[in-house]
Amino acid sequence: MITKINECFTFLYAQEPSNYLRTNSMGLQWYQDIGIVEYILIATFLVATTFYILRIRRIAHALNTHYRWVFFKLPLRIIYFALLIIALLGPSFGFGKKSIAVVGKDIFIAVDLSLSMKATDIPPSRLEKIKYELSNIINTLKSDRIGLVIFSSSAFMHCPLTYDKGALNLFTQILNTNLMPIGNAGTDFYAPLELVLKKYQEANKSNRKQQNEYAKVVVLFSDGEEFGDRYTAIVDQYKQNNIRVFTVGVGSLQGGKIPTSLGFKKDKKGKVVLSKLSTTSLQTIAEQTNGRFFEVSETKNEIPELINTIQEIKGQKLDVRNIDVSSNKYAYFAWAALALLFLDVLITVKVISL
Known part of the structure; x- marks a missing residue:
């Protein structure tokens, strides 16, 4: 008894x-x-x-x-x-030290900020939909470090890897196409993939004892309208470094107009440009890096599947922290x-x- x-x-x-x-x-x-x-x-x-x-x-x-x-x-x-x-x-009283192993993954999320992300085929716009889903991802993956990368034809670190979900949500809310320098037209997947790979390599060099002791994941949001195929040169390095890339295609096959201050974006002939979701490059990147392609459109939202897939990846030791605990x-x-x-x-x- x-x-x-x-x-x-x-x-x-x-x-x-x-x-x-x-x-x-x-x-x-x-x-x-x-x-x-x-x-x-x-x-x-x-x-x-x-x-x-x-x-x-x-x-x-x-x-x-x-x-x-x-x-x-x-x-x-x-x-x-x-x-x-x-x-x-x-009842708990008295304090002591306890070592806690922080287990999780390092996740870089790359967001396409080219002008086509302003298209309204997914209301209110592709970019606003991404921002909403990013908040869900950030708030769900509580034990993982997450960093944000923004890109169009070039890429920049928007927020370094951090556990601070409040900061990540703040950086997410300020995402807009004006963050990219003037003249950065179009989309180049090579730029964000190169930047993320460089950051992972720098992390390995700074702490060789923990090299490969953490799961490395990249989530790439884009409408897939990529100009050129430079990314093929860097995909092999992702396979060698065991970095999985999950791509998310945002948009519709029917396409949407791109709003500007003067109405809608037009081509050289004066016709309104219709931006359509292109999945070919996104699927190729995902397949060649042992990742997976997901789609977000007006009728389909595979973000919950993306979150489940990332959660199923076995996290590894990221850090060891000594904390004060009260003894029960x-x-x-x-x-x-x-x-x-x-x-x-x-x-x-x-x-x-x-």
Whole structure:
């Protein structure tokens, strides 16, 4: 019985809490606040105790004798019941150091900021849709380091690898095509792939002991309208370095107009340009790097599948952190309550004197 009760408490506190420990002004911390379960237990104890006393009283009156000894063990029972309630709440006090291995992946997300990303075939626009989905990705991949790269015909680091989801969301919200220098027209996949590869190689050189000790992933968002095939020269290096590229095609096959300050973008003949989703290059990059192609359109959204695929990749040790932890002392209260419970069983009292 003792073993089962102890296993019950151990299982309860082995679960990851949904919130941080509650702390009062004295520094005592609680695993959880008193809740419906504790209130039910307290009510049950009070009702059962009251019913027991009233029953003994009725019997004593029927036998014309006293029943004062019924109160002899009442304080003892109140004490061990209170100790059990305290144990359930998980009191914690005292601090110690604990080493925590941070397991996850390093993920660079490259976002196409060429003018075609302003197309409105996916309302309100391709870029706004990407920004919305990026927030979902960032907030879901909590244990992974994420960095942002922006590109068109050239590429720039928008946000370095970080665990700070707040900063990542902030950098995501300010994404717009005006971030790219004037003259950066069109899309070149070689630029972001080269920049990300360079960053991974720099990380390996700065810490050779941890080289290849982390999973490396690239997520590339674009409408696929790539001019040229320079990216083929760098894809082999991705395979050699075991860096998987997941490409996300954003747009529609029917295409959409590109808004400008003067209306819509036109070609040299004065015709309105219709930007269409092109999947060929995106699929090629994904296939050759052991990645996968996903699509986001007005009728299809494969971002949840992308998130699941990334989560299935086995994360590896990124860092080891020493943190201050408060020790849960529930066991002391639970064992004290059990000791008093057995004492209650061992002590016999004649509650009715004849």
